[in-house]
Amino acid sequence: MRDKIREDKFSLTSISLFYIFISFQYCAAIDVIAQTQNLLEGETLVSPSEIFELGFFRPNGSTNQYIGIWHKNIRVRKIIWVANRENPIAVSHFSASLSIGEDGNLKILDGKQTIIWSTHVDIGINKTVALLLDNGNFVLKYNDSGVLLWESFHFPGNTLIADILLSVNSKTGEGKFLTSWKSEDDPSIGDFTNGLAPSMPTQCYLWKSLKPYWRSGVWNGVNFIGVDGAIPSYFGKCSVTYTNENAAMSLYGDNNIILVLEANGSLRKLRWDENSMEWIVLFEIIPSSCQVYGTCGAFGICDPKRSPICNCLEGFEPESREQWSRGNYSGGCVRRVRLNCVANSSSGSSLAKHKKDGFWKVGGVKLPDFPLVLDLEDEKQCQDWCLNNCSCWAYTYAYELRCMFWTTDLVDIQKFTVSGMDLFLRLAHSELDVAEDKKKTPVILIVCIISEFITVGCLVYGFFRWKKKNQRVARKEIRKALELEDSGVEGRGNGVWHPTPFEFNTIVLATDNFSVTNKLGQGGFGIVYKGKLIDGQEVAVKRLSNTSGQGREEFMNEIILISKLQHRNLVKLLGYCIEGDEKLLIYEHMPNKSLDTFLFAEGKWSFGSLWSSFVPWRPLAYLFLLAKVMLSCILGYMSPEYAMGGIFSEKTDVFSFGVLLLEIVSGKKNTSPRFYEQSLNLVGYAWHLWNEGRILELMDQELVHSFCKSEVLRCIHVGLLCVQNYSKDRPKMSVVVLMLSSETDRPQPKEPAFAFEKPLEHDQHAVTSRLSSQNNSTWSDLEAR
Ligand SMILES: *[C@@H]1O[C@H](CO)[C@@H](O)[C@H](O)[C@H]1NC(C)=O
Numbered sequence: 001m002r003d004k005i006r007e008d009k010f011s012l013t014s015i016s017l018f019y020i021f022i023s024f025q026y027c028a029a030i031d032v033i034a035q036t037q038n039l040l041e042g043e044t045l046v047s048p049s050e051i052f053e054l055g056f057f058r059p060n061g062s063t064n065q066y067i068g069i070w071h072k073n074i075r076v077r078k079i080i081w082v083a084n085r086e087n088p089i090a091v092s093h094f095s096a097s098l099s100i101g102e103d104g105n106l107k108i109l110d111g112k113q114t115i116i117w118s119t120h121v122d123i124g125i126n127k128t129v130a131l132l133l134d135n136g137n138f139v140l141k142y143n144d145s146g147v148l149l150w151e152s153f154h155f156p157g158n159t160l161i162a163d164i165l166l167s168v169n170s171k172t173g174e175g176k177f178l179t180s181w182k183s184e185d186d187p188s189i190g191d192f193t194n195g196l197a198p199s200m201p202t203q204c205y206l207w208k209s210l211k212p213y214w215r216s217g218v219w220n221g222v223n224f225i226g227v228d229g230a231i232p233s234y235f236g237k238c239s240v241t242y243t244n245e246n247a248a249m250s251l252y253g254d255n256n257i258i259l260v261l262e263a264n265g266s267l268r269k270l271r272w273d274e275n276s277m278e279w280i281v282l283f284e285i286i287p288s289s290c291q292v293y294g295t296c297g298a299f300g301i302c303d304p305k306r307s308p309i310c311n312c313l314e315g316f317e318p319e320s321r322e323q324w325s326r327g328n329y330s331g332g333c334v335r336r337v338r339l340n341c342v343a344n345s346s347s348g349s350s351l352a353k354h355k356k357d358g359f360w361k362v363g364g365v366k367l368p369d370f371p372l373v374l375d376l377e378d379e380k381q382c383q384d385w386c387l388n389n390c391s392c393w394a395y396t397y398a399y400e401l402r403c404m405f406w407t408t409d410l411v412d413i414q415k416f417t418v419s420g421m422d423l424f425l426r427l428a429h430s431e432l433d434v435a436e437d438k439k440k441t442p443v444i445l446i447v448c449i450i451s452e453f454i455t456v457g458c459l460v461y462g463f464f465r466w467k468k469k470n471q472r473v474a475r476k477e478i479r480k481a482l483e484l485e486d487s488g489v490e491g492r493g494n495g496v497w498h499p500t501p502f503e504f505n506t507i508v509l510a511t512d513n514f515s516v517t518n519k520l521g522q523g524g525f526g527i528v529y530k531g532k533l534i535d536g537q538e539v540a541v542k543r544l545s546n547t548s549g550q551g552r553e554e555f556m557n558e559i560i561l562i563s564k565l566q567h568r569n570l571v572k573l574l575g576y577c578i579e580g581d582e583k584l585l586i587y588e589h590m591p592n593k594s595l596d597t598f599l600f601a602e603g604k605w606s607f608g609s610l611w612s613s614f615v616p617w618r619p620l621a622y623l624f625l626l627a628k629v630m631l632s633c634i635l636g637y638m639s640p641e642y643a644m645g646g647i648f649s650e651k652t653d654v655f656s657f658g659v660l661l662l663e664i665v666s667g668k669k670n671t672s673p674r675f676y677e678q679s680l681n682l683v684g685y686a687w688h689l690w691n692e693g694r695i696l697e698l699m700d701q702e703l704v705h706s707f708c709k710s711e712v713l714r715c716i717h718v719g720l721l722c723v724q725n726y727s728k729d730r731p732k733m734s735v736v737v738l739m740l741s742s743e744t745d746r747p748q749p750k751e752p753a754f755a756f757e758k759p760l761e762h763d764q765h766a767v768t769s770r771l772s773s774q775n776n777s778t779w780s781d782l783e784a785r
C-alpha cells in the first residue's frame with residue numbers, strides 16, 4: 001500500500017486533484033515513522049489494530065494546523081492528544097511533515113522546513129522509529145533494542161484515556177497533569193489543570209490559573225470521599241496507586257471511555273455509544289457555588305440548600321460581619337472563645353483553671369482540605385490523641401484511612417445532601433454548652449414562631465374589627481366562598497382539572513431509570529429529568545429528594561394547589577406519583593433549555609440573565625408559577641386579601657408577581673427590613689422612592705453598570721401597579737405581560753399594600769372575582785377566554 005502512495009506522489013502532476021484527495025482518504029495510512037518514512041499532510045499513522053490514528057488536523061474553524069491523535073473508528077472525532085499544542089503550523093506554511101531527524105528525534109517541519117516541534121531527547125544516533133500503539137501511546141524507540149526513548153503518555157493533553165497515568169511526586173510536587181485547551185479551536189494550554197496533589201493521602205484537584213478550584217477529597221482506597229454521593233460515582237472506574245513517593249491516578253475501562261478537561265474548566269467523563277453514535281456524558285463536574293474551592297473561607301461551611309450558602313462552623317463567627325453580610329466570605333470565620341489548650345503556649349499546653357476542650361460533631365460533610373493521617377486503632381484513640389495535642393483542631397475516624405486530623409485552618413467544608421463524613425471540631429468547653437443549647441432551640445423556636453403568629457393574627461384581627469364596622473358581613477361572604485370552593489374541589493365534575501396518578505414503573509421507563517443523560521436540572525428540592533411516555537409525550541419529571549422535607553400530606557397539598565392553578569400559560573402538571581419514599585411530579589416538557597437552567601439555578605438571580613430569558617408568555621408563566629407555588633407561603637409575597645382572609649384570586653397572583661418583580665430589580669428581599677427607615681418593607685420603600693422621584697435608586701447595585709433605564713423603569717412601574725392595595729386596581733396578568741413586553745401607556749400606581757402605617761382595607765372586588773370564577777376550570781384565565 002505504501003508503495004502505491006509513493007507512485008502516486010511521483011506522478012503528481014499528471015493526476016487530478018480529485019484523485020489525490022481520494023488516495024489520501026483511502027490509502028495514506030502508514031504504521032511506522034522511520035528515517036526513510038515521513039508522515040506527510042493527508043497521511044495518517046495508524047495503530048496495529050486500527051484503534052487509534054495520528055495525523056494532521058485543524059480544530060473547528062481554526063486556520064492553524066496541528067498533529068494529533070484520535071480514535072480511528074469513532075465518527076465524532078475527539079482529539080485526545082496534540083503534539084505541537086503551542087506551535088501550530090500556520091496556514092501559509094502548509095505541506096508540513098513529521099519525520100525523524102539526524103539526531104534520532106521526532107520533529108515537525110513546516111513547509112519552509114522550520115522545526116515547529118521536536119521530542120528533544122538526548123539520543124545521539126539516528127536508529128530510531130516512531131509507532132502509535134493500540135492503547136493510544138505514541139512512542140519513539142530504538143529500532144534494534146526496542147527501548148523507549150519518548151512517549152506521548154508522559155505528556156498528557158486535556159484527555160485521560162485508560163493507560164495514561166496522572167502521577168505526582170509527594171516530595172518534589174512534580175507530576176503529570178491534564179491541561180485544558182485555551183478554547184475549542186485552540187489547543188494551546190488554557191487556564192485549567194487537573195491531577196493529583198502531592199499532599200498525602202492524595203486528592204484529585206482542579207486548578208484554575210494554578211489556584212485550587214475544586215477538589216475530590218482524599219482517596220480512601222476505593223473512592224475519593226469528597227464527591228457528593230448524590231452524584232453517580234465519577235471515580236467509580238478510576239484507581240489510585242502509591243509507589244514510593246509517587247501517587248498515580250488512572251482511568252480503567254475500555255478505549256471508548258475518556259475523561260476530558262474542557263476549555264471552560266468542566267471535567268467530563270464520556271463514553272462513545274456505538275448505537276446512538278454519540279458521546280454520552282457519564283459524569284460532569286462544573287464547579288459552582290459550594291463546589292468551588294474554599295467558597296466560605298476558613299472555618300466556614302457551605303450548604304447549597306441554605307441561603308446564604310455560607311455559615312460559620314459552630315463556635316465560630318465571621319471575621320468581618322460587614323463583609324460577610326455583603327456576601328464576601330473570603331475572610332472566613334474566627335473562634336469566638338479561645339481554646340483552653342493552646343499550641344506553643346510557653347506555660348504548658350493547658351490552662352488548668354478552665355475545663356478541658358471538647359469536640360463538636362459536624363455531620364455529613366466534605367472533610368476540610370489538608371488532612372493528616374495517623375494509623376490508630378479506633379475512634380477513641382484518635383479522639384484522645386487529638387485532645388492531647390494542642391495543634392489538633394479537628395479529627396475524623398474513617399475505617400479505611402484511620403485517624404485523620406487537621407492542624408491548619410479548616411477550609412473547603414461542604415454540607416452534603418446524601419453521603420458525607422462526620423467531622424469532630426475542637427471547641428472550648430463553654431462553647432460546647434452553647435452549642436448543646438442551640439440544638440434544643442428548634443422546639444423553643446417553633447413555639448415562639450407559633451405564638452408570634454397567634455399574636456400577630458390577634459392584632460390584625462382586632463385591628464380589622466376596629467377599622468371596619470361592616471367586617472362581619474364581608475367575613476360571612478368569604479366563608480361562603482370558601483365553602484363553595486371546597487365543594488368545587490371535592491366534586492370533580494365542577495371543571496376543576498385533576499392530575500393523573502402515575503405508576504412508578506412507568507416513570508422509570510420514561511426516564512430510562514432516571515438516567516443522568518436525561519437530567520434537565522437540579523434544585524434544592526430534587527432533580528428534574530426529561531422523559532418520554534409510551535404514547536410519545538415528552539414530560540419533565542421532578543423527583544423530590546427525600547431531604548426536601550416534604551411529607552406526603554404537603555406533597556398532596558402541592559399537587560392540589562398546582563392543579564387549581566392550571567393555566568394555559570403555565571407549565572402543565574400532568575400527574576404525580578407516590579410510591580414508598582418516591583414522590584414525583586410529572587409536568588409537560590418545556591424544551592427551552594435556557595429556561596430550565598434559569599428555573600433550577602441556585603445562585604442569585606441576576607436581572608440580566610432573567611431578562612434575557614423573557615420571551616412573552618411562557619417565562620412569565622414560569623415565574624408566575626414559581627412565585628405562586630414556591631413563595632406564596634411566605635408572608636411577604638401574599639396579597640393582603642389572601643393573607644387576611646384566604647381569598648385567592650387571579651389578582652392574588654398578580655400581587656405576588658409584583659413583589660417578585662421588585663425583588664428582582666432591587667436584588668433585595670421584600671421581607672428584609674434592615675435597609676429601610678420609614679417604611680415596613682421593600683414595597684413600601686419602592687413607593688417612597690417613587691413618590692420622591694428617586695425610583696432608580698431601588699435598582700440592584702450590581703446592575704448599575706449594565707442596565708437599560710427604560711426597561712428597569714418599566715419593570716418597577718409594572719411591579720408597583722401589581723402590588724396596589726386594592727386588587728381591583730391591579731392589572732390583569734395578560735395586561736402585565738403586555739406592559740412588560742412593550743412600551744405601552746401605564747397608569748400611575750396607587751398606594752401599595754403594606755406600605756407605611758396605612759391600614760389594610762377589606763377588598764370586596766376579590767370576593768366577587770372569586771365567586772365568579774367558581775364555574776371555571778381555571779382561576780386566572782377568565783378574561784382571556
Ligand atoms: C473581602 O473581605 C476581606 C476581609 O474580610 C477584604 O480583605 C477584601 O478586600 C474584601 N473584598 C472585597 C471585594 O470587598
Ligand SMILES: *[C@@H]1O[C@H](CO)[C@@H](O)[C@H](O)[C@H]1NC(C)=O
Nearest residue numbers: 349372388389390391392407
Ligand atoms: C502534635 O501533632 C503535630 C502534628 O502531627 C506534631 O508535629 C506534634 O509533635 C504533636 N505534638 C505533641 C505534643 O504530640
